[in-house]
Amino acid sequence: xxxxxxxxxxxxxxxxxxxxxxxxxxxxxxxxxxxxxxxxxxxxxxxxxxxxxxxxxxxxxxxxxxxxxxxxxxxxx
Amino acid sequence: xxxxxxxxxxxxxxxxxxxxxxxxxxxxxxxxxxxxxxxxxxxxxxxxxxxxxxxxxxxxxxxxxxxxxxxxxxxxxxxxxxxxxxxxxxxxxxxxxxxxxxxxxxxxxxxxxxxxxxxxxxxxxxxxxxxxxxxxxxxxxxxxxxxxxxxxxxxxxxxxxxxxxxxxxxxxxxxxxxxxxxxxxxxxxxxxxxxxxxxxxxxxxxxxxxxxxxxxxxxxxxxxxxxxxxxxxxxxxxxxxxxxxxxxxxxxxxxxxxxxxxxxxxxxxxxx
Numbered sequence: 474x475x476x477x478x479x480x481x482x483x484x485x486x487x488x489x490x491x492x493x494x495x496x497x498x499x500x501x502x503x504x505x506x507x508x509x510x511x512x513x514x515x516x517x518x519x520x521x522x523x524x525x526x527x528x529x530x531x532x533x534x535x536x537x538x539x540x541x542x543x544x545x546x547x548x549x550x
Numbered sequence: 551x552x553x554x555x556x557x558x559x560x561x562x563x564x565x566x567x568x569x570x571x572x573x574x575x576x577x578x579x580x581x582x583x584x585x586x587x588x589x590x591x592x593x594x595x596x597x598x599x600x601x602x603x604x605x606x607x608x609x610x611x612x613x614x615x616x617x618x619x620x621x622x623x624x625x626x627x628x629x630x631x632x633x634x635x636x637x638x639x640x641x642x643x644x645x646x647x648x649x650x651x652x653x654x655x656x657x658x659x660x661x662x663x664x665x666x667x668x669x670x671x672x673x674x675x676x677x678x679x680x681x682x683x684x685x686x687x688x689x690x691x692x693x694x695x696x697x698x699x700x701x702x703x704x705x706x707x708x709x710x711x712x713x714x715x716x717x718x719x720x721x722x723x724x725x726x727x728x729x730x731x732x733x734x735x736x737x738x739x740x741x742x743x744x745x746x747x748x749x750x751x752x753x754x755x756x757x758x759x760x761x762x763x764x765x766x767x768x769x770x771x772x773x774x775x776x777x778x779x780x781x782x783x784x785x786x787x788x789x790x791x792x793x794x795x796x797x798x799x800x801x802x803x804x805x806x807x808x809x810x811x812x813x814x815x816x817x818x819x820x821x822x
Contacts (some may be wrong), residue, residue, distance in 0.1 A: 529796040533740065536747035543754070 481549050484542045491538035498531040567757040571673040573597070598675045601663040623667045635801070638767070642806045649805050652692060656685065657798040664749060664790030668783060674790075676749040679742065686742035687800045697808035705810070710734075737804055741797060752786040755779075 506524035510517045570578070573596055577589035589596075612627060620628055634654040639646045660676060667674020671802050675681045697706045712719065712726035766774035 525792055526796055526799055529744065529792060533744040533747070536751060537743060539751050540743060540747045543750075 480545060484545055484549070486547055488535070488538050488542050491535045495531055495535040499528060502527050502531060563609055566585060567754055567761060569673075569753070569757045569760060571597075572671040573673075575671070587588060593673075594675060594681050596679050597666070597673055598663070598681055601659065601666055601675060604666075605658060605662055634798075638802050641799070641802045642809065647808075649696075649802065652799055653802050653805075656689070656801060657794055659798055660685070660745070661794040664794055665787070667749065667753065668786055668790070672755070674749050676793075677753050678750075679746045680791075682746040683738075683742045685797075686738035686745075689804065690734070692737040693737075693801075693804045693808050697803055698813055699819060702811055710807070745793050745797050748789055752782075752789055758784065 500525060506520050509520050513520075572592075573589050573593045577586045577593075580586045580589075587771050612624060616624065631654065634657060635647065635650050638650045638653055642649060663675045666672055667677060697709060701709055708714075710727055710730045712730060713725040714720045714723050714726075759779035759782060760775065763778045766778075767774065
């Protein structure tokens, strides 16, 4: 297997792995935020802001993988 | 006449799907000329300049005639500025007002250029690392400057050692110092990559779906496509606003972390 074929297989796979972890994290974050909102609806605005910030942090990890994939995808040929 | 830099730009543009913006179209139309290569090289700067001119024009015209009883537009902008002020004061504390101008400028600039990128034939400046990284470097330098001026040089070094209080803290200081220094350098890296990656990925997503939409109608030989990228425009609207907010909030948190610790304790008491 040459480098091109390896890249072609593992670039999408790496993105999928990163997205898998991110999805688990996002699910947990949103579930916790919804629970908190259900318990205390008057704090929903504060919870929403905190949740969005956390979600952006979690998503950033997938985005890093995406940047790497885009940078290397030109080498597949 | 092909300039080597032009070829580099063109090569870079082909590494991922991209919708041509009007500056690139203009450059392609006037291809073999000095004007065209100028457009290719200065594309990002031109977009940034457009956003900056737009913001400057709005703020100058608004601040020319400020009334005691605000009109509709003035009331809207006052609400925006007050909201920013509240967020910054909520994070840093009562003395956080000093930092609102810097942080608010970041927010407005990033937000406007993200929204500019969603206008057809426009591109967001935030989709290029070369225009996002300088903003993150500005935040980095400003945070260090705040740390040095508010803590003093010795206080700044003390902070970088993890603020040791007792003998165990001082024993751990040689370990904490490189970690903190590394952390300071990683902050602008993660800031810029987060913003650039999100916006660039959004534009690539739009470009891919536009290509698919055009491909769907290819057998009929019509000069348009199915606009299946349309729902994603709203996603990009949301992402643009959230990323601008996150960038601002993180810069505020970095400033708050650099400030002397008495103030920090006061903030926590204030919040509970």
